[in-house]
Amino acid sequence: MPEELVIYTEPLEAEELQFLEKKAATDRSNYYKVFQWLMVGSFVIPYAGAWYRAADGVENAFSPTRFFAVAGVLVTLSSVSIYITYRTYLRKVRMAIRAKTKTIEKSRITKKVNVASNGTFHFYIDSKYKLSVEVSQGDYLLMNEGDEVSIEYATHSKEYLGYF
Numbered sequence: 001m002p003e004e005l006v007i008y009t010e011p012l013e014a015e016e017l018q019f020l021e022k023k024a025a026t027d028r029s030n031y032y033k034v035f036q037w038l039m040v041g042s043f044v045i046p047y048a049g050a051w052y053r054a055a056d057g058v059e060n061a062f063s064p065t066r067f068f069a070v071a072g073v074l075v076t077l078s079s080v081s082i083y084i085t086y087r088t089y090l091r092k093v094r095m096a097i098r099a100k101t102k103t104i105e106k107s108r109i110t111k112k113v114n115v116a117s118n119g120t121f122h123f124y125i126d127s128k129y130k131l132s133v134e135v136s137q138g139d140y141l142l143m144n145e146g147d148e149v150s151i152e153y154a155t156h157s158k159e160y161l162g163y164f
Contacts, residue, residue, distance in 0.1 A: 006106040009155055016161050017100060020154060024093045031082060031090065038078035046070040089157075096154035103155045105129070109147050112140060123149060129158045 012020070046067045054061035111124035113132070121140035124132045130151055135143075143149065152161040 007103060009101045009103050012100045012102050012154070016102060016152075016154075017097065019161070020093060020097050020157070020159065023159065024090060024097060027090045027093065031086060035078070035082050038082070039075065042074035042078055043071050045074060092157035093154070093159065095156040096159065099155055101155045102152050102161055104150055104152050106148050106150050109143060109145050109149055112143075112145060114140065125149060125151070127151060129153060130160060133160070133163050135163065 049070065050062045050067060105127055107125040107127040107130075109123045110126055113122045113124065114120075115122065121135050121137055122132045123135055123140075123143070130153070133149070133151060135149075149163055151163045153159055154161065
C-alpha cells in the first residue's frame with residue numbers, strides 16, 4: 001500500500017524571493033516588449049494590406065473604415081492574448097512573491113536517468129507538479145529508485161526552487 005505524499009509550506013528564503021522577483025521583472029519586461037510589437041503590427045498589417053490591394057488595382061484600397069476595423073480587431077486580439085498570458089503566468093508569480101511561501105513536497109524517485117550527451121543527472125519523481133529534477137552527480141550515485149526526495153516550489157506559481 002503506497003504511502004501518502006507529505007506536502008507542507010514554509011517561508012521563502014531571501015535568495016528564493018530574489019529569484020522570484022527577478023523572474024517577475026524579466027517576464028513583465030518581456031510582456032511589455034511583445035505587447036509593443038503586437039500594437040505596431042496591429043497597424044502595420046492593415047496598412048500593408050491596403051498597399052497590396054492597391055497594387056492589385058482594387059478601387060478604394062485605402063478605405064479608412066476597413067483600416068480601422070482590421071486594426072481594431074488586431075488590437076483587441078493582441079490585448080486579450082497578453083491579458084490571458086499575464087493572468088496565467090505573471091500574476092501567479094506576483095502572488096507567490098506577496099505570499100512569501102514555498103511548498104515542500106516529499107516525492108519518491110521512480111526512475112534515475114544519466115544524460116550522457118550533456119553530462120546531467122535526473123530523477124523522475126511522482127510529484128503532481130514536477131516530472132523530473134536535475135540533481136548533482138553525488139546525489140545521483142547516493143540515492144536509488146524508491147528513495148524519498150523533497151522538492152521546493154513557490155506555492156502559487158509552482159515555480160521550481162530546488163530539491164534536498
